[in-house]
Amino acid sequence: MTSLQWDLSVDRIYECGLDRGVVYLEQYTRGVVWNGLVEVNDTSDVGSLEVFFDGNKIIDYPTNGTPSVQIKAFTYPDEFDFYAGTAEVENGLYLKNQTSLRFGLSYRTLIGDDSVGLDLGYKIHIWYGLVATLDPVSHMTMDDSLEPILFNWKATSSSELLTGYAPIAHVIIDSRYMNPEDLIYLEEIIYGTEETQARLPSLETLVEGIPSQLTIIITDHGDGTWSAEGPSELVYMLEDEDEIFEINSPAVVYLDEYTYTIESS
Numbered sequence: 001m002t003s004l005q006w007d008l009s010v011d012r013i014y015e016c017g018l019d020r021g022v023v024y025l026e027q028y029t030r031g032v033v034w035n036g037l038v039e040v041n042d043t044s045d046v047g048s049l050e051v052f053f054d055g056n057k058i059i060d061y062p063t064n065g066t067p068s069v070q071i072k073a074f075t076y077p078d079e080f081d082f083y084a085g086t087a088e089v090e091n092g093l094y095l096k097n098q099t100s101l102r103f104g105l106s107y108r109t110l111i112g113d114d115s116v117g118l119d120l121g122y123k124i125h126i127w128y129g130l131v132a133t134l135d136p137v138s139h140m141t142m143d144d145s146l147e148p149i150l151f152n153w154k155a156t157s158s159s160e161l162l163t164g165y166a167p168i169a170h171v172i173i174d175s176r177y178m179n180p181e182d183l184i185y186l187e188e189i190i191y192g193t194e195e196t197q198a199r200l201p202s203l204e205t206l207v208e209g210i211p212s213q214l215t216i217i218i219t220d221h222g223d224g225t226w227s228a229e230g231p232s233e234l235v236y237m238l239e240d241e242d243e244i245f246e247i248n249s250p251a252v253v254y255l256d257e258y259t260y261t262i263e264s265s
Contacts, residue, residue, distance in 0.1 A: 012113050012114040013111065013112070013113050013120070014111070014112055014113070015109050015110065015111050015112075015123070016109070016110055016112070016118075017108075017109055017110040017118070018037055018038075018039070018040060018107055018108070018109060019107070019108050019110070020106070020107060020108040020124075020191070021033070021034035021035070021037040021040075021105075021106070021107045022034060022105070022106045022107070022190065022191070022198060023076075023077060023079075023080055023083075023103055023104070023105055024103055024104035024105070024106070024198075024199065024200040025079055025080075025083060025103055028103075028104045028128075028199055028200035028201075028202075029197070029199050030197055030198070030199065031106075031190065031191070031192060031197070031198030031199055031200065032077045032079050032080070032198075033077065034073070034076060034077055034080070034105075034107075035075060035077075036073045036074040036075035036076060037071070037072075037073045037107065038072045038073055038074060038150065039070070039071070039072040040069060040070070040071055040072075040105075040107055040125070041069065041070040041072075042068075042069055042170065043068045043069060043070050043154075044064075044065055044066065044067045044068050044069075044169075044170075045065035045066055045068070046062070046063070046064060046065050047062075047063050047065055048060040048061060048062050048063060049061040049062075049063050064159075064166055064167065066156055066157075067127075067156065067157040067159055067167075067169035067170060068154065068155060068156040068157065069105070069127055069130065069155050069157075069170075070152065070153070070154055070155075071105075071132065071152070071153045071155060072150055072151065072152050072153075073150075073151050074148050074149070074150060074151070075151075076151065080103075081094070082101070083100060083101045083102075083103045083132065084100055084132045084133070084134055084153060085097060085098045085099065085100040085132075085133070085134070086098060100131050100132060100133065101131070102129050102130060102131055103130055103131075103132070104126065104127060104128055104129075104130065104200040105126070105127040105130055105155075106124060106125060106126045106127070106190055106200070107124075107125050108122050108123065108124055108125070109122065109123045109125065110122050111123065111174075111175075111176065120176065121174065121175040121176040122175050123172050123173065123174050123175070124172070124173040124175075124186075124187075124190070125170065125171075125172055126170070126171045126172075126173070126190070126200065126206070127155075127157065127169060127170055127171075128157060128159075128160050128168070128169055128170075128171075128200075128203055129157040129158050129159065129160060129169060130155040130156070130157050130169075131155060131156055131157070131158075132153040132154070132155040133153060133154050133155070134151065134152070134153050135151075135152040135153065135154065137149060137151065157169035157170075160203045162203055162204060162207060168203060171203070171206060171207075173186065182210050185210060186201075186206075186210055189201055228245065228247055247260075
């Protein structure tokens with residue numbers, strides 16, 4: 001056992017910044033880039049319930065309260081207007097104070113230390129089930145200095161249920177600790193690829209299903225043949241070949257055109 005030590009370089013970790021904002025619309029099936037984000041603040045009213053007996057406090061019972069987030073931005077995607085309660089009647093004609101719709105949100109914060117700076121890692125924050133209300137906007141006459149309007153939304157969430165956990169609205173992914181292959185797979189989902197639309201996976205898939213999406217099962221049949229089972233994007237049949245498949249996975253290392261190894265994790 002060693003004594004406590006302070007000011008070790010490995011402990012000089014800090015978190016800052018805000019980038020890669022995405023808002024997820026149409027029941028999380030379509031992600032849209034949110035440029036112009038300035039602040040995203042977790043304003044959930046987490047607290048405690050005080051329990052008294054014979055005039056003495058005997059326990060503080062923690063309560064989750066209502067999950068909520070404050071969003072500040074100089075600009076926002078046109079598509080978000082509809083979800084924040086502005087309906088477009090026809091091109092260029094909008095009606096305010098309409099019903100707001102639920103959406104998802106993701107953004108990154110950066111992690112650094114005193115040796116590598118902000119290259120240490122990052123956290124991806126994901127919010128589910130948000131409903132936003134835009135604060136009143138002040139319009140003022142212009143003077144010599146240009147001051148863009150800072151829009152401010154208060155968004156609350158009804159949370160989502162996952163067996164074994166308290167209601168969830170906010171999920172954090174830390175790049176320093178997540179399996180690199182899982183992280184790549186997740187980012188291809190939430191940010192999209194050249195072939196796929198950015199979307200937000202269900203909470204159950206995010207928490208329980210991401211690792212299984214990268215699993216490949218190899219079965220040796222004992223007669224000199226073997227088979228592979230896995231997600232269609234990793235294991236797939238070749239179109240012009242009979243009973244011949246290809247494996248596309250970070251675990252595969254090709255030795256030549258017909259020979260490769262596959263690592264077990």
